[in-house]
Amino acid sequence: MDSDAFAGFYQRSAPGLRGYLARVSGNPTLADDLMQESYLRFLCATHPEGGEVNYRRYLYRIATNLLRDHWRRPRAMGLEDIPERLLAARDGMSRVDSQATLDPAMALMRPRDRQLLWLAHAEGYSHKEIAEITGLRAGSVRLLLYRARRKMARLLREQAADRSRA
């Protein structure tokens, strides 16, 4: 991959990767750092064959591993330690209605569920592809995703009901 090809790949893949890292970590600053590190590691590694689809999947695997490493660090603040109110307050990105709807619901989900939901519903990855990215078994992905989706749907409906009452 030369620098021009990388520039194109970056423009196409970075928004999704940034969204993934920001939504899963709940910290946009951390997401930006992890995104840059993901691309650096991607560029330094031997790229998988199969073109951009596989490049993108590989990139998400690197990002997922970086997130996992971040949470394993003893001094790092775990996602569970971040107060819900901070998730919204620290979000430097422009907040539009759909984000305002999704973010509070995401804040109530576990990090693993956020990962699975984003990969499945924002990126459109199959269970098998998610299993490759996260290191889980495809069967586990199906079960975990089903539970996470059900919980997320319930939260979204509750929020919608709250808004309509208000």
Next chain:
Amino acid sequence: MRLGICSFEKEVIQALKDGHWPEGCSQELRGHVAACAPCSDLVLVTQAFQRVRSESSHQELPGSPGLLWWRAQLRRRNAATEQIGRPITIAETFALMVTVVLGIGFIASQYNHGLRWASWCSEVTLSRALHLVSMGSSAMNGNLSLLIPGLGMLALIGGLVLYLVTEKS
């Protein structure tokens, strides 16, 4: 736990992925989704995520691909340099260890002569020492002729190895 597997799930996922939901879908599928809880959840959640995903694609990205490319090249070059320098570091460490072992061995081998040298040194006056130096090494005691160059060589090699080892830091 029983999964709410629905036979329409794949069809719904495909319609959502292709952007055909709901207008591009059959009345039957729409009716099913309205009645099926797992499919209804699927549509609700996927649409929420797709909206956020679509909006995030318009946001300004931090950094630039050119800068990342340059940083990656630098990192790769540093990694390559480190890899090339690894055998040299190993050789330097090995040389240091050999020098230390030789030094210890030399000191140990000369330890037995220590008392004799001590007594010899006490007997030697300054004038006698100067006399010995002027007479050259042939006049020296056999052990002394081994000790002095040995210590000198050891100090030289030790200094050189120490310099090479600490050069990088």
